[in-house]
C-alpha cells in the first residue's frame with residue numbers, strides 16, 4: 001500500500017507540515033509538541049500511480065473505437081485509426 005501524504009496543521013499555532021500518515025497514528029509537532037491534525041490530502045493521491053506515464057490528463061478517447069489512448073500516439077493501438 002502506498003502512503004498518502006497529508007497537509008497537517010497544529011490548531012493553536014497554525015504550524016503546518018506535510019507528512020505521510022497512517023490511519024490511527026498520532027503526529028506531533030517536533031517543536032511545539034502540539035498534535036497535528038490532517039487538513040487535506042496532498043496530490044498526487046496515493047491511489048494514483050504518479051510514476052505511471054498514462055495519467056488521465058494524458059489520455060483521450062479514440063473517435064472510432066472509444067478506447068483511451070495516449071495523446072502522444074499518432075495511431076490508435078486498438079483499432080489503428082490515425083489520430
Ligand SMILES: [Zn+2]
Nearest residue numbers: 062065076079
Ligand atoms: Zn481506436
